[in-house]
Amino acid sequence: MTLPVDTILVIVILTGFLILGTARLITAIRLSAIQGVCIGLLPVAASAEGTSVRVVLLGLAIVALKGVVFPRLLRRAIRESRTSGEMQPYVGTTASVITGILALIAAFWIDARMDFLPDTHSLVAPAAFFTIITGLFLIVARKLAITQVIGYLVLENGIYVFGLAIAMEVPVIVELGVLLDMFVAVFVMGIAIFRINREFNHMDSDQLRNLKG
C-alpha cells in the first residue's frame, strides 16, 4: 500500500515544481488540474485495504471538482479576458524553481521539527508543507489575478494533504461543506476576474492599487 501513495505524493510535489517553472497560464491550469486529481486519489490509495463508499465518493467529488470543473472555470476566465496567456511573474521562473527547492528543504525540516504529529506516511507531511508554501508563493509572486486563483487552489491542495497527514476523520457534512465553499470560492473569483477585466480592460492585480492609506 505504500507504493501508490508515495507515487502520488511524488507527482504532487513534481506538479508543484512545474507550476513554479512554467510561464504559460494554460500549462499552469493543466498542472493544477493534475495535482487536484492526485489529491482526490490520495485517500482512496491510502485506505487500499478497507476502502469505504464514503472515501470513494468523496474522492470522486474531489477529482471531478479539481480535475474538471475548476480548470474549465479558469480557462473560460482566460478566454473571456483575452490575455496573452503569459503568467507575467514578479519573480522569474528560474528564481521561482529555486524558491521551490528551498521550500522543499524547509518542508522536510518542518516535518522533522514537528515530531508531535501522529505517525503517518513519511512523505505526506513534507508534501503538504511544500504544497502550502508553493501556493502562498504563487499568490504573492505572480501578477495576474487568475494566477493568484491558481495559487489559492494549490494552497488548498496542500491543506487537504495536511488533513490526511494528521490522519483524522472529518465528518462527511463538514467535508462536503468545505468542498462546497471551495467550489463557490473559485466560482466567485472567476466572476470577480471577469468583472475586473470588463472594468479595467486588464487583469493585472498590480494595477489594483488605487486604494491606499
Next chain:
Amino acid sequence: MNPGWILPLVLLLPALFAGAGLLAPSQRAALRFITFGTLASAAAAVAAAAIALSRAGELTALGAWLMVDALSAYHLLVMAVVFALSGLYARSYFAHDAESGELSLRTARRFTALWFASMAAMHLVLVSNNLGLMWVGIEATTLVTAFLICIHGTPTSLEAMWKYLLMCSVGVALAFMGTLLVAASTHGSGVEGASALLWTELRDAAARLNPKLLKTGFLFLVVGYGTKAGLAPMHNWLPDAHSQAPAPVSAIFSGFLLNAALYCVLRTLPLVEALPGNAGWGREILIAFGLISILVAAVFIIAQHDLKRLLAYSSVEHLGIVALGVGLGGLGNVAALFHILNNSVSKSVGFFCAGSIGHLAGTHDMRRINRVTALSRIWGVGLTGSLLAIIGAAPFALFLSEFLIVYTAIQQGHTVIAAALLAGLALVFVGALRHLISITWEPLEGPVEPHRGTLIEGAIVFVPLTALLVLGVWVPAPFWSLLERAARILGGAS
C-alpha cells in the same frame, strides 16, 4: 418539546429569505423585504438567545452539532441589534437609488439574496458547536459578502472586493489548518471520530488534549480568523472593503462580521488555556495582536482624510481593544464583551451617518465636508455624536468599557500594557477630534436647504446613541450579569 428546535429555525429563516429575495417583483418591494425579513430573522435570533439564557446549561440541537451558550447568545443579541438597525437603514439608503433608476431590479434582487445569505452564514458561525461547521460559516460569509461590496460596480469597489476575497480566503484557509490541528489534538484523549470537532466535547476533555498540536492549531486560528477580524498586521484589506461598500453593508461589516471572526478565536481560547500548566499562553498572544492593532490603527487614523476609511481603521482599533481585554482576562473579559456591543452599535450608526452625509455632500473627503449639522439635522448630529462615542468621549459607554480594560491592566500590574493602550487611545482621540471639529464647525460656502429626514431615520440614529449614553453612566444589573456569565466561558483568573 425540546426547545432546541429554535436553532435550526435561526439558520433556515434567513436562508429562505435569501431565496425569496430573488423573486422580488420590484426594487421597492425588495427594499421593504430587506427591512421586514431582517427584523424577523433578528427576532428569531433573539428568541433563541432568550431560550438559551433561561436555561442553566447550553441549548443544543441536531445531536449537539448546534449549540448556544451565554457567549454565543450574547453575540446573537449584538448581531440582532446591528442587523435590525442596518436593515432599517438600507431602505432609506437605497430609496434614492431606486427612484432615480440607478438601482436595477436585478441588482436589487441580488443584493437582497446576498444580504440574507450573509445573515444566515453569520448565524451558522454563532450557533454551531462543530468547529468545522463554524469554519464553513466564516468562509461562506466571505463569499457572499464579496459582491455586496461592489454592488455599485465602480473600479475602486472592484479593487476592494478582489483584495477582500483573496486575503480573507487565504487567511481563512490557514484557519482551516488550525481547525484540523485542534481536531488532531484529540488523539488518545477519549474523544473519538465525529465528535472530535465538537466544542463541548473538546472543552470537557481539554486537560487530556495534546498540548503541542492544540497550541500550533491555536496559532493558525488566531492568524487565520484574525485576518478576517481585521487584527493588524493582517488588516490591509479592511479599510478598502469597508470604505468602498455601500453604507448599510459597511455597517454590518464593521458592526458584526469582524466580531463573528473574532468570536471563533474566543471559542478556542478556553481550550488552550485549560491545558495543564499553560494558563496565560493564549492570552499573551491576544494581548500582542490587540496592542499592535490599536497602535497601527491610531497612526492611520491621524493621517486619514476619508470619512469611511477613518471609521474602518477605528474598527481595527476597537477589535484590538476587545482582543486586549480578553487577553487580560478576569474583569477584562467582561469589559471586552461590553466593548463588543458598544463598538458594534456606535460603528453602525457612524457608517449610517457617514453614508448619508456622503450622499448629501457628494464626497467622503473630510477636508471638503463642512458643517454637517447644517446639511442634515439627523445625519449631521448623528455623525458628530457617533464619532464622539467612537473615540471614547466621556459619558458614552465606550469610555466606560475602555476605562475598565485600562483599570484591569493596571490592577494586574501590566503597567506597560496600560501605558501603550492609553497612548493609542490618546492618539486616536486627538487625531479623530481634529477631523471631527473641522467637519462639524467649519462654515459652509453657500446656503443649503437642510435635508429633512423621516421618523425611522431619526430613530435608528438617536435611539442607539441615547442607549450608549445611558449605558455609559448606568449598566442595568441583568445586563451586567449576562456579561459576567458569558465572560466565565472565556475563563481566566477573575
